[in-house]
Amino acid sequence: MFKNNINFKVLVRVLGSLFLLESIFLLITYAVALIYDEYDQNAILISAGISGIIGAVSRLLTRNSNTEIGKREGYIIVSLVWVFFSIVGALPFTLSGAIPSYTDAFFETMSGFTTTGASILNDIEAIPHGLLFWRSLIQWLGGMGIIVLSLAILPMLGIGGMQLFTAEVPGPTPDKLHPRIKQTAKRLWLIYLLFTIAETILLLFGDMSLFDAVNHAFTTMATGGYSTKQDSVAYFNSAYIDYVITLFMIIAGTNFTLAYFGLKLKFRKVFKNEEFRYYIGFILFFSLIITGILYFTGTGGLEKSFRDSIFQVVSIITTTGFATADYMQWVPFAWLLIFVIMFFGGSAGSTGGGIKVMRIVLAIKNGYTEFKRLIHPNAIVPVRFNGQIVSPNVITGILAFVVFYIFIFITGTIIMSAIGLDFESAMGSVIATLGNIGPGIGKLGPSANFHDIPTAGKWFLSFLMLIGRLELFTVIILFSPAFWK
């Protein structure tokens, strides 16, 4: 039982501060829009004003509030931030007329903040630069948010085995490095910023414009996948750019504590981490199989087959969603493998979505252990991760998460099918959004978009993006009557 009533005042106050933050980022976007001098300037400025006024009023009204945030307030804030940010973040698209339907604009914005990357746009190049920048920036902000959330806040809330993360990463955990969340957050954001700058510079070397380089760096590091081009990364038609983006997608799908060790050149620590080794192992395993398939069934040479294969595998397993090739054009066996890794997702503590490598690995390890238990019924056979014994409660939590994830996937597919999608596209739309990937399968592959999904479907898929991003339980617990007692 919770000890106190919900502290609504602190909720309003925290959300008010976040609205002020969104207002500042909208003003930065306004500056970009001024440079390009297109029709989106007023819409962005008005949105910044609305966000700023909401933020200021919320803070003024709650000046003397008790600032203590409990666990329950934590759940509510985490879920509401993404929703409110999307409600306001969608305004520039609709006010400017670039995306006339508010449903579409909300979908596009929720897809941004959740780093999903599913788009309703069918002519991206027609959108003014300011709005394109805003579209990439919200992904970058969403990525930032999720790192802090997954490394600092969710473990404390005890969501689906995520507490394992803080306990089991080798070496000092972020909390121990910097006992206060604020400091941890600052350190993580700095790393995130550094990688974004590094990628921007490397992309500039590949003859990308500064605008495209910044945008793609934003959405790579967020594993978001919004591109400034309708053809995504395929537009640039450059092996160099493909490999640079592949490398940074791999980094973005890595636990950020490990990325920190990597930056400090402590590679031994990185490679000692079991989740990282499986993550790299999965990427190589699937890339090499698909390279073989593409080489023998396609027209490209070995290098092109390998590059297309590893780019798409990394793009999907990290849930980024960039495309250099349309895997729905491959033989079914190849895109089926892509479909399978849609469930894997990135590492815990990265910006990637999906079930997460750690949970997949622990589910497999526990399955193996079940056999050992059958053979030696009286022996205690623990599951180990990073050399440590994982408690049975955490295992049950992880298995429950996997089963619940699949349950939502199935229910979602039924609902999307009732809305009118064919079977493959229904599955594709659900995993693309629930896994925060972007492209799916069927009629929602990499070269398609979500424009023609019925309105009800767009709102439902937006909800799936949210619960997928926030590890399911965080959001759904709010619908449990016991939570509000």
Add this chain to the structure above:
Amino acid sequence: MFKNNINFKVLVRVLGSLFLLESIFLLITYAVALIYDEYDQNAILISAGISGIIGAVSRLLTRNSNTEIGKREGYIIVSLVWVFFSIVGALPFTLSGAIPSYTDAFFETMSGFTTTGASILNDIEAIPHGLLFWRSLIQWLGGMGIIVLSLAILPMLGIGGMQLFTAEVPGPTPDKLHPRIKQTAKRLWLIYLLFTIAETILLLFGDMSLFDAVNHAFTTMATGGYSTKQDSVAYFNSAYIDYVITLFMIIAGTNFTLAYFGLKLKFRKVFKNEEFRYYIGFILFFSLIITGILYFTGTGGLEKSFRDSIFQVVSIITTTGFATADYMQWVPFAWLLIFVIMFFGGSAGSTGGGIKVMRIVLAIKNGYTEFKRLIHPNAIVPVRFNGQIVSPNVITGILAFVVFYIFIFITGTIIMSAIGLDFESAMGSVIATLGNIGPGIGKLGPSANFHDIPTAGKWFLSFLMLIGRLELFTVIILFSPAFWK
């Protein structure tokens, strides 16, 4: 660790006895073949002879063996029985020339003994009566085998939460009723026989021929689904027959201990059982939704919509596989619901396959409990079933089973897709066999058959039938090196 080396002599002896049993049933089939006087007589007699000789020699060679069967011998015998029975049981089909390919005959026979019902035949009416009778009889024998296995042997081996069954059924468990397995088995077989006779008589009232009535009663009670007609139950075009078969499919998908109470008119005990209530609840829930869909999208009236709906729902959830309508012709939303219940399966301790209602319910209940645990992190929130607390070990075993089942489903789909099936058909072929259902989705719906699957695919699907039938772990444990140490 196991205390002793594997007792190979007792393995040979037990399997020898079972070969003698198969020989006897082949002789009964020979008697049926004599009545109809078709070309299959010699093939059946020769097969009976081969089976009898193998059995007799095996028993003679092991006359003085130690008759103690340990846990490890249990695993081996259980898996081998199904394989050896199918190897020999396929002979009549090939020797007679009715099914020239031995691969096809083995597939058909394994599909029989595992009560799957997937068929490679595309002209069932052309098969002589003796072989048709054998085809139904092996399903009936397989069903008998599985009841004894799931109620008496698997709980002792501790497979994936099945031990729960013996512990938690209200009232005296089969073991306590009759402490020795042999007696329990006899009692269960008697109930099985009684229901088969009752259904035969009721079908005779519906103007079925005695031959068709016996065959359909055999394959209903086994939840097997082999029909003597290419069009399955739709051939008879009779509302009475549809409802009779629906009723007996429901009985066959019920825990046989409950069926025993039902026979003794102790209905209160039956309805108090939680798995039974969920089982009936699932059937009504899905039947009513699909009735609505069929009524509004189809051309039949309300009764016809309801009858088609409940027949198909019951046929699939019990994993029987009879058809009175081709659900692949329904709107996608309707057949998608059918696809979902393919994973459910019948009750534990019934002849039905699939994941089993008990495991589905416990996985859902545990998911709900996870929420409670998040809200009250320090409280102990147990999962209850039939009013009893389920131990966390059993829950972990059940969740691991569900995850492992889905893992095999996904891997199987990839393999069948590599063999050349399209995505839907690959999924359909795997769940149809792994779940011991018969018909699947895609090009393997109720009005299709498995004739055109490539040879490698037929052997792989036969393997899936086996592991699906024996609760996965029973078979796969044999491939674990630790088992043989």
